Amino acid sequence: MADNKIFDVRLYNIIMLGVAFMLLFTAFQTTSMAEKSVLDSAKNDSNGTFNGDGYTSLSIIYVVFSVANWIAPPFVTVVGPKLTMFIGGTMYCLFILQFLKPMTWALYLGSVLVGFGAAILWTAQGNFLTINSDSETVARNSGIFWALLQCSLLFGNMYSHFVLKGSDITTDERTKLFIGLSGAAVLGTLCFLTLRNRRATDSENLINLNASGDQKVDGPLQALSLELTFFSGVYSTALGNTQHFGSDAKGLIGIAGMFVGVGEILGGAVFGLFGKRVNTHGRDPIVLFGFIVHMSTFFLVYINIPNEAPLHQSAAATFITSNKYIAVLCAFLLGLGDSSFNTQIYSILGFMFPEDSSPAFALFKFVQSIAAAVAFYYSEYLILQWQLLILVVLGAFGTLCFCSVEWESNRISRGGYQQIS
Template sequence: MADWRLINVLVLGIGFMFIFSAFQTCSMVEQTVITDARDAPNSTFTGNGYTSLATIYVVFAAANWIAPSVVALCGPKWSMVLGGFLYLLFIASFLYPMTWALYVGSVLVGIGAAVLWTAQGSFLTLNSDAETVGRNSGIFWALLQSSLLIGNLFSYFELRGATTISDSRRTVLFGVFSGACFLGVLSFVFLRKAPFTSSKEIQNVNISSSGIRTGPGEPNGTEVVNVMEDRPAGPVKALVQSFKLMATKNMLLLSVCFAYTGLELTFFSGVYGTSVSNTKILKDPDALIGICGMFIGAGEIIGGAAFGLLGKRTNRFGRDPIVLLGFLVHTVAFFLIFINIPDIAPIHKTEDVAYFYSVFPNEYVAVLCGFLLGFGDSTFNTQIYSILGFMYPDESAPAFALYKFMQSLAAAVAFFYSDVLMLKWQLLILQVMCVLGSFCFFIVEWGASHLHGPGMYTSID
């Protein structure tokens, strides 16, 4: 029984690795690919990458409220097959760019994302118990984050030396992405129904919507958390619970931090890669997107391992020092990007230098900034998972729904303004929200520490 659960977790992680090797790399090169397709001779294509990505996150935010019903109807396994298939349709639409297909695909993948992640959380719960949940969530996290390395490594070799992404090069790129996504969807078909789990085995298990364990820690080091129901709550009930929770002081404060993670998600997953590609004074800028993406993934993996999987050791002084580290890392990253990347780069191609005319864009600084963006993102997200599980053990579903909702909504807003605002204004918005989000997190964390006493910290280990 235990062996089949572990096999299920491995197959689940591999499936997500294939799907997100394709999708996350697709997101990073989307605006560049679309710009080149739009500028091609005799092209009738008028799509916009930022608008497409904004649409994805708007729909994703809204679809979070219907996804539990889909999972209850179809079951976790076939819900993941459905969600993954919608990702495949979106990626395949780039093989022959058509404006209507781009935006229809964006709507479909937004729905697919909500269904896929809700089903994944449920499936991982059913295949875990109190003793294996840490191991299983760690395996899933590692396989998921490796997608950034794999997809961007292929992107680097495929785009190396390219000045534009031609039709033939785009066909190869998205043909491989489509194939990888198909393998991910196919792997879900081989998932087996989880063996029967007694209530004693699962009474201490709780998996968030992203599949990472959360829960309150006790002074003696043990953890007591609640199990996600086998049948997810309906969207109306979840919505009512979420709005009630949203009205509380702590959740309003945390929502500022949630929104910040959405803004910086937009920046590192779409805007930064486009800006690097558009900086033509850099050496081989299109291929550099892949290298930056790999280092974003490396930062995510290292940060996730340090503050998630090894959280009992690194969280001994609480969550606020880790969030403070994330704040400092992102502040340094934003400053280096400001002095390294031209102001107009998020919008169109340029051979300008950055803000200081004596400082020319540098490939090594661009790659370093990618690592800092990924590492800082992991610090914020691991500690958000931790504090939500700690403070809302009996309301984890609406708490995480609010987190995903606010994050997705902020990401959508950021993609809308990314196509019109110069880089300095985007970085200013990020820095202001970084300060506000960190400060609001500190207030909630200090309040929780005061109420529950020292040592009452949890992690996603």
């Protein structure tokens, strides 16, 4: 009975963790996808009183995110993962609320706050997921969390699609959008208070050092997630700026976001929930699958979207007639490929660092956020073809690095991990 009770508490925590993140990121991911378009419209309506830029805001978020990751592990240790996630969620709420009345100083201050909030939130999330998992359930739990999290892309972007109309975003549309998103963010933050605190103990089935006493290898920190930047800010902006789509351009931001979510959820279910069945040959085939999916998607984006679309409105010629259905298909494939990377990264980090997960997740998020900050910075200046070239080169490098870590992990695992029983 005791084991069943422990299992139930763990599963409850994982599900509620996913629900909380789903609500919070219904607000934030929708905000980040629409931010550039929303702020450009606000700038046009402000008669020069508002000069904030969406790409600059997102770049600030990820710069602060990367720096704050260095202090996130001790913060989680002192405060605890549950309260840390509540504090981090509050930072997200403040950032989203400031869009109700855009002011330049509030936008950039909010970007700093959410950058810090993201660092402590995601470090605490990795720690909380790990202490509620063991070597048998970490892949399943990662899949449950990831699938619930990515439902946020469905709900938020569905709401965005019905609110945003026409080629410009009016003050009334912006107000309706962010009242709804702020409500979701507040509700998600409050959900963190329903989690039940647990600590890993020696009685749990944790993975330790290998039989020879060698130190465990580093996690796949080199897998730079520039794809995160592309689908969460650049691609949605490019769709909204593609004049070939006519009056449907801004509405495509929400539709594309929903289909990114469909891809993420499908990938989370297949690669996470059914992880034991699909990764019998290891995590690397799944990551290679994601790499192939993303490379194919980048090619389709390149021939379907004008090169200048990430920067401004464009009706420039494309290699094929710009097609809304291809654009939505690319959104789905971006989500599917991203889920293959992320579910396996969460799985391998939870597997390799069960007793000291906070620094591992913080270091991973540090590398990821540095890459995202750099990408959002150059997104203000580079046309689409150069952004895609960077993604192809670094995507190949990141995939190779992940596979190297996975092969080394398998080598050590075959040498024999001791389990504490």
